[in-house]
Amino acid sequence: MTADACREWRGALAAAALEREDPAQQIALRAHLDGCAACRAELDDLVAVARALPAADPDRLADTAQPSSRLAGQVVERVAEVRTRRRRRRIGRALAAAAVIAALLGFGGLLVANLGDDAETTTVEFPASDGVTARADLHGAVHGTEVRLEASGLEADEVYWLWLTDEGGERVAAGTFRGSDDEVAVTLTGALPLADTVRIWVTDEADSVVLDSPVRS
Amino acid sequence: MPGNVSALATEDGVRAVYAAHGAELFRFAYRSLNDRGLAEEAVQETFVRAWQASDRFDDRLGSLRTWLFAIVRNVVIDLSRARAVRPALAPGETDDVIDLTDDSVDRILGAWQVEEALRMLSDEHRIVLVEVHYRGRPYGDVAAVLGVPVGTVKSRVFYALKAMRLALEELGWNDDG
Numbered sequence: 001m002t003a004d005a006c007r008e009w010r011g012a013l014a015a016a017a018l019e020r021e022d023p024a025q026q027i028a029l030r031a032h033l034d035g036c037a038a039c040r041a042e043l044d045d046l047v048a049v050a051r052a053l054p055a056a057d058p059d060r061l062a063d064t065a066q067p068s069s070r071l072a073g074q075v076v077e078r079v080a081e082v083r084t085r086r087r088r089r090r091i092g093r094a095l096a097a098a099a100v101i102a103a104l105l106g107f108g109g110l111l112v113a114n115l116g117d118d119a120e121t122t123t124v125e126f127p128a129s130d131g132v133t134a135r136a137d138l139h140g141a142v143h144g145t146e147v148r149l150e151a152s153g154l155e156a157d158e159v160y161w162l163w164l165t166d167e168g169g170e171r172v173a174a175g176t177f178r179g180s181d182d183e184v185a186v187t188l189t190g191a192l193p194l195a196d197t198v199r200i201w202v203t204d205e206a207d208s209v210v211l212d213s214p215v216r217s
Numbered sequence: 218m219p220g221n222v223s224a225l226a227t228e229d230g231v232r233a234v235y236a237a238h239g240a241e242l243f244r245f246a247y248r249s250l251n252d253r254g255l256a257e258e259a260v261q262e263t264f265v266r267a268w269q270a271s272d273r274f275d276d277r278l279g280s281l282r283t284w285l286f287a288i289v290r291n292v293v294i295d296l297s298r299a300r301a302v303r304p305a306l307a308p309g310e311t312d313d314v315i316d317l318t319d320d321s322v323d324r325i326l327g328a329w330q331v332e333e334a335l336r337m338l339s340d341e342h343r344i345v346l347v348e349v350h351y352r353g354r355p356y357g358d359v360a361a362v363l364g365v366p367v368g369t370v371k372s373r374v375f376y377a378l379k380a381m382r383l384a385l386e387e388l389g390w391n392d393d394g
Contacts, residue, residue, distance in 0.1 A: 011371025048392035056331035067243040
Protein backbone atom coordinates (compact mmCIF):
# COMPACT_ATOMS: atom_id res chain seq x y z
CA MET A 1 0.00 0.00 0.00
CA THR A 2 1.23 3.46 -0.86
CA ALA A 3 2.17 5.48 2.23
CA ASP A 4 -0.06 8.45 3.09
CA ALA A 5 2.70 10.76 1.91
CA CYS A 6 2.28 9.26 -1.57
CA ARG A 7 -1.48 9.75 -1.70
CA GLU A 8 -1.09 12.66 -4.11
CA TRP A 9 0.55 10.36 -6.67
CA ARG A 10 -2.31 7.86 -6.87
CA GLY A 11 -4.06 9.48 -9.80
CA ALA A 12 -0.78 9.77 -11.69
CA LEU A 13 0.06 6.13 -11.01
CA ALA A 14 -3.30 5.01 -12.42
CA ALA A 15 -2.81 7.25 -15.45
CA ALA A 16 0.68 5.79 -15.99
CA ALA A 17 -0.69 2.25 -15.74
CA LEU A 18 -3.29 3.06 -18.40
CA GLU A 19 -0.67 4.91 -20.48
CA ARG A 20 -2.65 8.12 -20.09
CA GLU A 21 0.03 10.11 -18.32
CA ASP A 22 -0.02 13.86 -18.39
CA PRO A 23 3.32 14.75 -20.13
CA ALA A 24 3.77 17.66 -17.76
CA GLN A 25 3.59 15.30 -14.80
CA GLN A 26 5.57 12.44 -16.31
CA ILE A 27 9.05 13.61 -15.30
CA ALA A 28 7.94 14.41 -11.77
CA LEU A 29 6.31 10.99 -11.41
CA ARG A 30 9.47 9.24 -12.66
CA ALA A 31 11.53 11.17 -10.16
CA HIS A 32 9.17 10.15 -7.37
CA LEU A 33 9.20 6.50 -8.45
CA ASP A 34 13.01 6.47 -8.43
CA GLY A 35 12.93 7.10 -4.72
CA CYS A 36 9.76 5.29 -3.68
CA ALA A 37 9.68 1.48 -3.67
CA ALA A 38 6.07 1.43 -2.41
CA CYS A 39 4.82 3.43 -5.40
CA ARG A 40 6.89 1.30 -7.81
CA ALA A 41 5.20 -1.81 -6.38
CA GLU A 42 1.82 -0.08 -6.57
CA LEU A 43 2.42 0.81 -10.21
CA ASP A 44 3.40 -2.80 -11.03
CA ASP A 45 0.09 -4.01 -9.54
CA LEU A 46 -1.90 -1.44 -11.49
CA VAL A 47 -0.09 -2.23 -14.75
CA ALA A 48 -0.93 -5.94 -14.35
CA VAL A 49 -4.61 -5.08 -14.05
CA ALA A 50 -4.42 -2.61 -16.93
CA ARG A 51 -2.92 -5.35 -19.13
CA ALA A 52 -6.01 -7.50 -18.54
CA LEU A 53 -8.49 -4.77 -19.50
CA PRO A 54 -8.25 -4.91 -23.32
CA ALA A 55 -9.73 -8.42 -23.34
CA ALA A 56 -13.14 -7.02 -22.41
CA ASP A 57 -15.74 -5.57 -24.72
CA PRO A 58 -17.29 -2.60 -22.88
CA ASP A 59 -20.39 -2.78 -25.05
CA ARG A 60 -21.21 -6.12 -23.45
CA LEU A 61 -21.29 -4.78 -19.89
CA ALA A 62 -25.02 -4.13 -20.01
CA ASP A 63 -25.59 -7.72 -21.06
CA THR A 64 -26.36 -9.43 -17.77
CA ALA A 65 -28.27 -12.39 -19.14
CA GLN A 66 -29.79 -14.62 -16.49
CA PRO A 67 -30.74 -18.27 -16.92
CA SER A 68 -34.41 -19.15 -16.85
CA SER A 69 -35.92 -19.77 -13.43
CA ARG A 70 -36.48 -23.38 -14.46
CA LEU A 71 -32.79 -24.13 -14.88
CA ALA A 72 -32.08 -24.84 -11.19
CA GLY A 73 -34.78 -27.53 -11.15
CA GLN A 74 -33.58 -28.95 -14.46
CA VAL A 75 -30.01 -29.22 -13.14
CA VAL A 76 -31.18 -31.03 -10.01
CA GLU A 77 -33.34 -33.32 -12.17
CA ARG A 78 -30.52 -34.16 -14.60
CA VAL A 79 -28.09 -35.01 -11.81
CA ALA A 80 -30.78 -37.13 -10.13
CA GLU A 81 -31.44 -38.95 -13.43
CA VAL A 82 -27.79 -39.80 -13.90
CA ARG A 83 -27.52 -40.89 -10.27
CA THR A 84 -30.59 -43.15 -10.69
CA ARG A 85 -29.25 -44.55 -13.96
CA ARG A 86 -25.94 -45.40 -12.34
CA ARG A 87 -27.77 -47.06 -9.44
CA ARG A 88 -29.95 -49.06 -11.86
CA ARG A 89 -26.89 -50.13 -13.79
CA ARG A 90 -25.29 -51.43 -10.60
CA ILE A 91 -28.51 -53.25 -9.71
CA GLY A 92 -28.70 -54.59 -13.27
CA ARG A 93 -25.18 -55.94 -13.02
CA ALA A 94 -25.98 -57.53 -9.70
CA LEU A 95 -29.13 -59.11 -11.17
CA ALA A 96 -27.19 -60.32 -14.19
CA ALA A 97 -24.65 -61.90 -11.91
CA ALA A 98 -27.50 -63.45 -9.94
CA ALA A 99 -29.01 -64.73 -13.20
CA VAL A 100 -25.75 -66.40 -14.14
CA ILE A 101 -25.56 -68.04 -10.75
CA ALA A 102 -29.22 -69.03 -10.97
CA ALA A 103 -28.68 -70.47 -14.46
CA LEU A 104 -25.79 -72.48 -13.12
CA LEU A 105 -28.10 -73.74 -10.42
CA GLY A 106 -30.68 -74.78 -12.98
CA PHE A 107 -33.51 -72.28 -12.72
CA GLY A 108 -32.10 -69.46 -14.81
CA GLY A 109 -34.91 -69.57 -17.35
CA LEU A 110 -37.43 -68.39 -14.80
CA LEU A 111 -35.23 -65.53 -13.55
CA VAL A 112 -34.28 -64.34 -17.05
CA ALA A 113 -37.94 -64.41 -18.07
CA ASN A 114 -38.79 -62.22 -15.08
CA LEU A 115 -36.03 -59.78 -15.96
CA GLY A 116 -37.52 -59.56 -19.45
CA ASP A 117 -40.96 -58.82 -18.07
CA ASP A 118 -39.60 -55.95 -15.98
CA ALA A 119 -37.67 -54.39 -18.87
CA GLU A 120 -38.00 -50.61 -19.21
CA THR A 121 -39.52 -48.66 -22.05
CA THR A 122 -39.21 -45.00 -22.89
CA THR A 123 -40.47 -42.83 -25.72
CA VAL A 124 -38.56 -40.08 -27.49
CA GLU A 125 -40.14 -37.33 -29.56
CA PHE A 126 -37.44 -35.91 -31.82
CA PRO A 127 -37.38 -32.14 -32.38
CA ALA A 128 -38.60 -31.45 -35.93
CA SER A 129 -35.65 -30.85 -38.23
CA ASP A 130 -35.77 -29.77 -41.88
CA GLY A 131 -39.26 -31.21 -42.33
CA VAL A 132 -38.37 -34.52 -40.69
CA THR A 133 -40.54 -35.55 -37.76
CA ALA A 134 -40.05 -38.71 -35.80
CA ARG A 135 -40.60 -40.54 -32.57
CA ALA A 136 -39.03 -43.65 -31.16
CA ASP A 137 -40.05 -46.19 -28.57
CA LEU A 138 -37.01 -47.64 -26.84
CA HIS A 139 -37.39 -50.96 -25.11
CA GLY A 140 -34.73 -52.36 -22.81
CA ALA A 141 -34.01 -55.94 -23.69
CA VAL A 142 -31.52 -58.50 -22.42
CA HIS A 143 -29.47 -58.13 -25.63
CA GLY A 144 -29.51 -54.30 -25.73
CA THR A 145 -32.06 -51.65 -26.64
CA GLU A 146 -34.78 -52.33 -29.18
CA VAL A 147 -35.86 -49.19 -31.03
CA ARG A 148 -39.16 -48.82 -32.85
CA LEU A 149 -38.65 -45.72 -35.02
CA GLU A 150 -41.46 -43.97 -36.89
CA ALA A 151 -40.35 -41.10 -39.09
CA SER A 152 -41.73 -39.04 -41.93
CA GLY A 153 -40.11 -36.51 -44.22
CA LEU A 154 -37.00 -38.59 -44.90
CA GLU A 155 -35.51 -38.68 -48.40
CA ALA A 156 -36.76 -41.63 -50.42
CA ASP A 157 -34.07 -44.30 -50.96
CA GLU A 158 -31.49 -42.46 -48.85
CA VAL A 159 -29.74 -44.83 -46.42
CA TYR A 160 -29.90 -43.74 -42.79
CA TRP A 161 -28.02 -44.95 -39.73
CA LEU A 162 -29.55 -45.14 -36.27
CA TRP A 163 -27.16 -44.62 -33.36
CA LEU A 164 -27.30 -44.89 -29.59
CA THR A 165 -24.76 -43.18 -27.34
CA ASP A 166 -23.81 -43.84 -23.74
CA GLU A 167 -22.75 -41.36 -21.03
CA GLY A 168 -19.11 -41.64 -22.02
CA GLY A 169 -19.92 -40.57 -25.59
CA GLU A 170 -19.37 -44.02 -27.11
CA ARG A 171 -21.77 -44.63 -29.96
CA VAL A 172 -23.33 -47.93 -30.90
CA ALA A 173 -24.94 -48.53 -34.29
CA ALA A 174 -28.45 -49.90 -34.08
CA GLY A 175 -28.61 -50.51 -37.83
CA THR A 176 -29.52 -48.95 -41.15
CA PHE A 177 -32.76 -48.34 -43.01
CA ARG A 178 -33.96 -46.66 -46.20
CA GLY A 179 -36.04 -43.51 -46.33
CA SER A 180 -39.38 -43.38 -48.09
CA ASP A 181 -41.93 -40.86 -49.35
CA ASP A 182 -44.31 -42.44 -46.86
CA GLU A 183 -43.85 -42.78 -43.16
CA VAL A 184 -41.02 -45.11 -42.26
CA ALA A 185 -41.54 -47.57 -39.41
CA VAL A 186 -38.60 -49.77 -38.55
CA THR A 187 -37.46 -51.79 -35.55
CA LEU A 188 -33.72 -51.91 -34.94
CA THR A 189 -31.59 -53.00 -32.02
CA GLY A 190 -28.40 -51.54 -30.59
CA ALA A 191 -26.17 -53.51 -28.23
CA LEU A 192 -26.36 -50.87 -25.50
CA PRO A 193 -28.53 -51.31 -22.41
CA LEU A 194 -31.38 -48.81 -22.25
CA ALA A 195 -30.24 -47.72 -18.79
CA ASP A 196 -26.90 -46.67 -20.34
CA THR A 197 -28.40 -44.90 -23.36
CA VAL A 198 -28.35 -41.12 -23.11
CA ARG A 199 -28.79 -40.12 -26.76
CA ILE A 200 -30.48 -41.43 -29.89
CA TRP A 201 -29.69 -39.98 -33.29
CA VAL A 202 -29.92 -40.63 -36.99
CA THR A 203 -27.36 -39.76 -39.66
CA ASP A 204 -27.67 -39.76 -43.43
CA GLU A 205 -25.26 -41.05 -46.07
CA ALA A 206 -23.13 -37.89 -45.72
CA ASP A 207 -22.84 -38.56 -41.96
CA SER A 208 -24.88 -35.45 -41.22
CA VAL A 209 -27.13 -35.64 -38.17
CA VAL A 210 -30.76 -35.71 -39.29
CA LEU A 211 -32.50 -36.47 -36.01
CA ASP A 212 -31.12 -36.09 -32.51
CA SER A 213 -32.58 -36.36 -29.05
CA PRO A 214 -31.47 -37.06 -25.50
CA VAL A 215 -32.84 -40.20 -23.91
CA ARG A 216 -34.06 -40.05 -20.35
CA SER A 217 -34.99 -43.50 -19.25
CA MET B 218 -20.90 -20.60 -0.26
CA PRO B 219 -20.45 -24.29 -0.95
CA GLY B 220 -16.82 -24.89 -1.75
CA ASN B 221 -16.69 -28.61 -1.45
CA VAL B 222 -17.72 -30.93 -4.25
CA SER B 223 -19.22 -33.40 -1.78
CA ALA B 224 -22.07 -30.87 -1.70
CA LEU B 225 -23.13 -32.42 -5.02
CA ALA B 226 -23.94 -35.68 -3.26
CA THR B 227 -27.40 -34.48 -2.22
CA GLU B 228 -30.22 -32.67 -4.00
CA ASP B 229 -29.99 -29.75 -1.57
CA GLY B 230 -26.25 -29.66 -2.18
CA VAL B 231 -26.72 -29.48 -5.96
CA ARG B 232 -29.20 -26.64 -5.45
CA ALA B 233 -26.72 -24.79 -3.22
CA VAL B 234 -23.85 -25.17 -5.68
CA TYR B 235 -26.16 -24.04 -8.48
CA ALA B 236 -27.26 -21.01 -6.43
CA ALA B 237 -23.61 -20.06 -5.91
CA HIS B 238 -22.30 -20.66 -9.45
CA GLY B 239 -25.15 -21.47 -11.83
CA ALA B 240 -25.80 -17.94 -13.09
CA GLU B 241 -22.14 -17.18 -13.82
CA LEU B 242 -21.66 -20.54 -15.53
CA PHE B 243 -24.69 -19.70 -17.66
CA ARG B 244 -23.39 -16.23 -18.53
CA PHE B 245 -20.04 -17.63 -19.62
CA ALA B 246 -21.72 -20.35 -21.70
CA TYR B 247 -24.10 -17.82 -23.22
CA ARG B 248 -21.22 -15.44 -23.98
CA SER B 249 -19.43 -18.32 -25.74
CA LEU B 250 -22.30 -20.04 -27.53
CA ASN B 251 -24.59 -17.08 -28.24
CA ASP B 252 -27.60 -19.34 -27.72
CA ARG B 253 -29.66 -19.34 -24.51
CA GLY B 254 -30.96 -22.88 -24.92
CA LEU B 255 -27.53 -24.28 -25.63
CA ALA B 256 -26.07 -22.29 -22.71
CA GLU B 257 -28.63 -23.81 -20.34
CA GLU B 258 -27.83 -27.24 -21.75
CA ALA B 259 -24.15 -26.50 -21.05
CA VAL B 260 -24.92 -25.69 -17.41
CA GLN B 261 -26.92 -28.90 -16.97
CA GLU B 262 -24.16 -30.95 -18.58
CA THR B 263 -21.54 -29.23 -16.40
CA PHE B 264 -23.32 -30.29 -13.22
CA VAL B 265 -23.76 -33.84 -14.52
CA ARG B 266 -20.06 -34.12 -15.37
CA ALA B 267 -19.09 -32.53 -12.05
CA TRP B 268 -21.20 -35.07 -10.19
CA GLN B 269 -19.81 -37.95 -12.24
CA ALA B 270 -16.20 -36.85 -11.65
CA SER B 271 -16.65 -35.66 -8.08
CA ASP B 272 -14.31 -38.34 -6.74
CA ARG B 273 -11.50 -36.76 -8.78
CA PHE B 274 -11.97 -33.26 -7.34
CA ASP B 275 -9.24 -32.18 -4.95
CA ASP B 276 -9.89 -28.89 -3.19
CA ARG B 277 -6.18 -28.60 -2.39
CA LEU B 278 -5.57 -28.03 -6.12
CA GLY B 279 -8.23 -25.36 -6.67
CA SER B 280 -11.64 -24.11 -5.72
CA LEU B 281 -14.92 -25.72 -6.68
CA ARG B 282 -15.63 -22.65 -8.79
CA THR B 283 -12.38 -23.04 -10.74
CA TRP B 284 -13.13 -26.73 -11.24
CA LEU B 285 -16.66 -26.01 -12.49
CA PHE B 286 -15.30 -23.46 -14.95
CA ALA B 287 -12.76 -25.99 -16.25
CA ILE B 288 -15.67 -28.36 -16.87
CA VAL B 289 -17.99 -25.80 -18.48
CA ARG B 290 -15.14 -24.73 -20.76
CA ASN B 291 -14.91 -28.27 -22.13
CA VAL B 292 -18.68 -28.63 -22.32
CA VAL B 293 -18.90 -25.40 -24.33
CA ILE B 294 -16.32 -26.71 -26.81
CA ASP B 295 -18.16 -30.04 -27.12
CA LEU B 296 -21.54 -28.39 -27.62
CA SER B 297 -20.25 -25.90 -30.16
CA ARG B 298 -18.69 -28.73 -32.17
CA ALA B 299 -21.85 -30.82 -32.00
CA ARG B 300 -23.92 -27.79 -33.00
CA ALA B 301 -21.60 -26.92 -35.87
CA VAL B 302 -22.13 -30.28 -37.60
CA ARG B 303 -25.85 -30.40 -37.01
CA PRO B 304 -28.56 -28.81 -39.16
CA ALA B 305 -30.70 -26.04 -37.70
CA LEU B 306 -33.46 -27.51 -35.57
CA ALA B 307 -36.16 -25.13 -36.68
CA PRO B 308 -36.73 -22.50 -39.35
CA GLY B 309 -35.40 -19.15 -38.22
CA GLU B 310 -33.07 -20.59 -35.61
CA THR B 311 -29.97 -18.46 -35.41
CA ASP B 312 -26.88 -20.02 -36.84
CA ASP B 313 -24.45 -17.85 -34.90
CA VAL B 314 -22.93 -20.74 -32.99
CA ILE B 315 -19.39 -21.29 -34.16
CA ASP B 316 -17.11 -24.27 -33.83
CA LEU B 317 -15.02 -23.10 -30.88
CA THR B 318 -11.40 -24.14 -30.56
CA ASP B 319 -9.53 -24.41 -27.26
CA ASP B 320 -7.80 -21.09 -27.99
CA SER B 321 -10.94 -19.23 -28.91
CA VAL B 322 -12.86 -20.46 -25.88
CA ASP B 323 -9.94 -19.47 -23.64
CA ARG B 324 -9.99 -15.99 -25.18
CA ILE B 325 -13.72 -15.75 -24.52
CA LEU B 326 -13.18 -16.97 -20.96
CA GLY B 327 -10.56 -14.26 -20.45
CA ALA B 328 -12.84 -11.59 -21.89
CA TRP B 329 -15.82 -12.79 -19.89
CA GLN B 330 -13.74 -12.72 -16.70
CA VAL B 331 -12.74 -9.07 -17.22
CA GLU B 332 -16.30 -8.08 -18.18
CA GLU B 333 -17.70 -9.88 -15.12
CA ALA B 334 -15.14 -8.07 -12.93
CA LEU B 335 -16.14 -4.73 -14.46
CA ARG B 336 -19.78 -5.49 -13.62
CA MET B 337 -18.76 -6.10 -10.01
CA LEU B 338 -17.37 -2.56 -9.67
CA SER B 339 -19.45 0.25 -8.22
CA ASP B 340 -21.11 2.44 -10.86
CA GLU B 341 -18.77 5.27 -9.87
CA HIS B 342 -15.67 3.20 -10.55
CA ARG B 343 -16.96 1.43 -13.65
CA ILE B 344 -18.01 4.66 -15.35
CA VAL B 345 -14.62 6.34 -15.03
CA LEU B 346 -12.77 3.23 -16.16
CA VAL B 347 -14.99 2.74 -19.20
CA GLU B 348 -14.91 6.40 -20.19
CA VAL B 349 -11.21 6.99 -19.62
CA HIS B 350 -9.76 3.66 -20.69
CA TYR B 351 -12.19 2.05 -23.14
CA ARG B 352 -13.65 5.20 -24.70
CA GLY B 353 -10.36 7.08 -24.50
CA ARG B 354 -12.03 10.26 -23.29
CA PRO B 355 -9.83 12.97 -21.72
CA TYR B 356 -9.96 13.22 -17.93
CA GLY B 357 -11.21 16.80 -18.25
CA ASP B 358 -14.19 15.77 -20.40
CA VAL B 359 -15.16 12.99 -18.02
CA ALA B 360 -14.84 15.36 -15.08
CA ALA B 361 -17.08 17.90 -16.82
CA VAL B 362 -19.76 15.32 -17.58
CA LEU B 363 -19.71 13.98 -14.03
CA GLY B 364 -19.51 17.47 -12.51
CA VAL B 365 -16.45 16.68 -10.38
CA PRO B 366 -12.86 17.97 -10.37
CA VAL B 367 -10.30 16.31 -12.66
CA GLY B 368 -8.36 15.19 -9.59
CA THR B 369 -11.43 13.28 -8.40
CA VAL B 370 -11.68 11.45 -11.71
CA LYS B 371 -8.00 10.51 -11.53
CA SER B 372 -8.42 9.30 -7.98
CA ARG B 373 -11.50 7.26 -8.95
CA VAL B 374 -9.57 5.61 -11.77
CA PHE B 375 -6.91 4.59 -9.24
CA TYR B 376 -9.47 3.07 -6.88
CA ALA B 377 -11.32 1.50 -9.81
CA LEU B 378 -8.13 -0.34 -10.82
CA LYS B 379 -7.60 -1.46 -7.23
CA ALA B 380 -11.19 -2.73 -7.03
CA MET B 381 -10.78 -4.34 -10.42
CA ARG B 382 -7.81 -6.34 -9.17
CA LEU B 383 -9.81 -7.65 -6.20
CA ALA B 384 -12.76 -8.55 -8.45
CA LEU B 385 -10.51 -10.34 -10.93
CA GLU B 386 -8.77 -12.27 -8.17
CA GLU B 387 -12.15 -13.31 -6.81
CA LEU B 388 -12.92 -14.67 -10.27
CA GLY B 389 -9.75 -16.76 -10.31
CA TRP B 390 -7.51 -14.37 -12.26
CA ASN B 391 -3.83 -14.07 -11.54
CA ASP B 392 -1.27 -11.82 -13.16
CA ASP B 393 1.26 -14.56 -13.90
CA GLY B 394 0.60 -14.37 -17.60
